[in-house]
Amino acid sequence: MIEKALKGSNVYIGWLVFLSVLILAGVVSYAQQYQYGLGYTGMSRDVSWGIYISQFTFLVGVAAGGVMIVLPYYVHNFKDFGRITILGEFLAIASVAMCLLFIMADLGQPTRALNVLLHPTPNSMLFWDMIVLNGYLFLNILVGWVVLHSEYKGTKYPKWLKPFIWLSLPWAISIHTVTAMLYCGLPGRHFWLTAIIAPRFLASAFAAGPSLLLFIALVLKRVTKFDLGDVARDKIITIIGYAAILNFFFLGLEFFVAYYSDIPGHKHALDYLFWGLEGHDNLVGFMRLSLVLGGLGLALFWIPQTRSNEKTVMAACVLVFSSLWIDKGLGFVLGGFVPTPLEYVTEYYPTFGEILITMGVWSTGFLILTILYKVAISVKLEKES
C-alpha cells in the first residue's frame, strides 16, 4: 500500500522536493540552535515562550479539529463523510507530529525529554499533555491505517477496532482541553487565567481543522479525480461556520469581562494585542487583521452565492484558517506574557533562524500529510474505478 506514495505526477514530486528543501533549511537552523542554545531565538527572560509554543498550541487544535469529520460518520452514521474521515485522521497524525516536533525544538535540554516519563509528575499539566498527545497519535495511526488497509483489501474494518475509534473521539477533546490547562491554571497571568480558554480553544479548533481539511479536499478535487461530494462540503461549511462564530462570541465575552469590570490586570493583555500598551504594539496589526479575515471568511461561508461556489469556499477556508492562526498561533501565547509579572512590557520578535525552524516543522508536517493523503486517495480511487 505504501508504495503508492512513491509514484506520482511531476507536480507531486516537485511539491515533495519543495518541502524537503524547507525541511533541510529547518534542520540546518536547528543544528545551529542546538549548538548555541535557545538564545538563538528571539525569546527572552520576559517572553519565555515564543513562536514554537504558539505553533504547538495552534496545531493541537488542528489535530483535535479532525474529530468534527470523524465523529458524524462513526457516531451518527453520516455516510457522506465516509470518503473523508480518513483525511481527518491523517490530518490529526500530521498535526500531532508537528506538535511534538515544536515541543522538542523548544526544550532547552532536548536530550533530557524522557525525564518527563522517568519522573512522572501528575500535578504538572505538561506531563498530562505529553500523555494525551502521544496517545492521540497512536490512536489515529492505528485507526487510520487499519481502516485504510481494510479498504485496500476490499473489506470492512475489523470489529476489534471499534473501541479504539470510539475512544479517539473524547480523546480529541482531551488533547485540546489539557493544552488549554497548560495556560489557564497559572496564577498571575491574567490573560490566560480564564475558564473560557478550553471552550474557546475547542471552538477555534473545530473551525481551523475542518477549514484546512476542506481546502485540501477541494484542491484534491482539482488535481485528482477525488471528489468529497457536495453534501459533505456543505456540511463541513456549516460546522466551520458555527464553530468560528462561537470562537468570536467567546472572544467577545473576554472583551466584555475585561472592559466592563475595568480591572487593569484583565485589560492589559487585550490592550496590548488590539490597541498597543505603553507604545508597544507589534501585534496590533496582526490581531486586527485576524478579526477582518475572520469576518470576511465567515461572510463568504454564510452568503448562499459564495457558499455554493467552490472558489469562494476555498478563499473562505484560507481566510478563516489564517484568522485563527493569528489569533491562537501568535496572539494567544505572546499576549499572555504582556505585561510581565513586574509590569514591564517586553516585545518579542522571532529571529530568522527561528522562523526557518518553524517552517521546517510545518514542512515536515505537510510532507507527512502529503504522503498519507497520497496513499489514501490512491487506494480510494483504485477501489472506485
Place this chain on the structure above:
Amino acid sequence: MDDKRRRFLKLAGLSAVAGIGAPSAFNLLLKGEVNASSPAPASHGTESPGSGHGEAPTGVRLGMVIDVNKFAENPGMAQKCVDGCHQTHNVPIFLDSKGQVNPKDAIKWIWKEPFENLFPDHSHYRRNDALHELPFLALCNHCDNPPCVRACPTKATFKQKNGSVIMDFHRCIGCRFCMAACPYGARSFNWRSPRERDENGNLKFIKNLNEKFPTRMRGVVEKCNFCAERISEGLPPKCVEATGDTGAMIFGDMNDPNAPISQVLKSTFTIQRKPALGTLPSVFYII
C-alpha cells in the same frame, strides 16, 4: 563550628536544619528550647476566608524579612546584596557582540526593583515621593504553595522540608513552564552557555569563579535557592550577610517562636507580594 555560625544558627532558630555532624550539646539545648515553648504560631494572617491554603504550623519554615528603611539609610547596600549573591552563585553576566549587557539573556537571582513594579496591585495614586526612591530587593519568595513546583513536569523544581524551593539543574529539561507559572518573575533561563570561554580559556561571562558552587549548563532554569548550600554549612544567606549588623534582612525559621524573624513578624506590619494569589510567599517587606 565557629562562633559566627553558631550565633547565626541560634538567632535564626536553625540549628536543627543545619544539623552539622553529631548533635552538639548546643544543638540539643536549642532543640530543648524550641520544644519547651508552646505550639508555634506559624501562620501570619492567612486564615481569613478565601485566602487559600493555610500554612503548615509544624516543622521548619524558612523565611525572610526585608526592611526597606534600613536599605534607605545605607545607600549602596542593596547593590552589595545583589553582587554578593551573584558572585557567590556564579550568576553570569551575558554580553552581546558589542560587549554590552544583554537584557534579553539576563539572569537574576536578586535585583533592585521600584515599589510600583514589585507591588503592582497596590495603589500608586498620590503615593508619597519617598517610596519611589526606596531601593527594594526582589528575589524568589520561596512560596509555601509554589506554582512553579506544581507546573514542573520533572520535579526539577521542588520544595524542601524547610520550605525553600530549589532546583536540580541536572534534571531540568528547559521547558520553561515554571517561568510561565511563577507570578513574581523570579526565574531566569540560560539562553546560552554560561560556561563559554574566550581564546585564553577564561570564562567569558563569569568573573571570579566561586569553585564551591556549580556553574550551570545552557538550557536550564535557575533562581535564588535561599542559599541552601550555605544554610547546610551553618552560614547565613549571602545577601543577609551583606547587610552586616544593620538588620535590614532577617532570615530564619518562621515556625520557631523564639527566632528574631518570628518576633519581627509578630510585632511589625509587613507586606507580601501579590498575597491574593494564594502562593503564600515566605519573603516579607517592612516599608
